[in-house]
Amino acid sequence: MALRGPKKTVVQLLSVVLVMGALSWASVPFYDWFCRVTGFGGTTGVETAGSDRVLEQTIRIRFDASLERDMPWTFKPVERQMELKIGETGLAFYEAYNPTDRPVAGSASYNVFPYEAGGFFNKIACFCFEEQILAPGERVLMPVTFFVDPAIVDDLDAKHVHAITLSYTFYEIDLPEGYAALDTQAGQNTN
Numbered sequence: 001m002a003l004r005g006p007k008k009t010v011v012q013l014l015s016v017v018l019v020m021g022a023l024s025w026a027s028v029p030f031y032d033w034f035c036r037v038t039g040f041g042g043t044t045g046v047e048t049a050g051s052d053r054v055l056e057q058t059i060r061i062r063f064d065a066s067l068e069r070d071m072p073w074t075f076k077p078v079e080r081q082m083e084l085k086i087g088e089t090g091l092a093f094y095e096a097y098n099p100t101d102r103p104v105a106g107s108a109s110y111n112v113f114p115y116e117a118g119g120f121f122n123k124i125a126c127f128c129f130e131e132q133i134l135a136p137g138e139r140v141l142m143p144v145t146f147f148v149d150p151a152i153v154d155d156l157d158a159k160h161v162h163a164i165t166l167s168y169t170f171y172e173i174d175l176p177e178g179y180a181a182l183d184t185q186a187g188q189n190t191n
Contacts, residue, residue, distance in 0.1 A: 050089035050124060053150045057086050060163040061148075065094055068171035072100045073134065075170050078141065087150040089124065093141045094168065098134035105133045106170045113165045120152035121164055131173060 003011055061084065063077035078093040098104050108128040112118040127142035134140060144166070152158045 051087040051122075051147050051150060054085050054087035055150050055153065057153060058083050059086050059148050059152075059161070061090060061092070061146075062163060062165040063092055063094070064165055064167035066167070066169045068169060071106060071170055071172045072104055073098050073106060073170060075168075084148075086148050086152060089145060089147045092144050092146070092166075094127070094144070095139065095141055096132065096134060096170065097139040098136060101136045103133055103135050103175060105131055105173045105175045107131050107173045108168045108170045110169075111167045113167065114158075114161055116155070116157040117148075117152065117161045117164045120149040120155070120158055121166065122147055122149055128168060131176075132170075133175065 060081055062081045063079065065075045065077050067073060067075055074095075074097045076095055078095055082090060082092065084090045096106070110126075110128050112121045124145040124147070126144045126146075128144075132140075132142070146166070148164065152161065
């Protein structure tokens with residue numbers, strides 16, 4: 001039995017709504033996967049070890065730090081830039097400080113500029129892979145270990161890149177259960 005008239009229109013509209021809903025649900029993980037695979041939007045690669053090839057050609061790595069508007073920490077790179085050989089493993093540190101009288105949890109998002117270099121900038125270890133919790137008055141050094149893939153010199157768009165900027169933005173997140181209880185008790189003790 002074929003649908004006709006208003007019933008057919010309702011079925012078609014419901015189908016369109018379901019397809020659009022499924023596409024919007026899948027768009028976030030698909031976009032994240034696409035950025036990680038291609039380096040689009042400055043998304044970096046993640047590796048478990050450094051490069052097995054080091055070139056004589058050097059590249060300058062710049063480090064940038066910022067905070068989301070309401071994040072109470074101070075956050076900055078220890079070193080503003082370094083020069084290393086392409087393929088050489090680099091180690092840089094960022095400093096974070098919690099000047100408040102309460103524990104604060106944070107998470108960092110990152111980006112690489114220029115975007116065409118994102119797929120060649122590989123992180124081996126990074127503080128951005130996990131939440132960070134700083135106690136009141138705590139200051140920490142957070143390392144990032146990385147290398148620039150030697151394949152960058154063969155890429156049509158990226159081979160002319162002589163400097164890469166690694167940028168992090170920290171934003172406040174909710175404290176885990178145990179810390180949230182400590183924060184509540186600390187607030188009651190100061191009143």
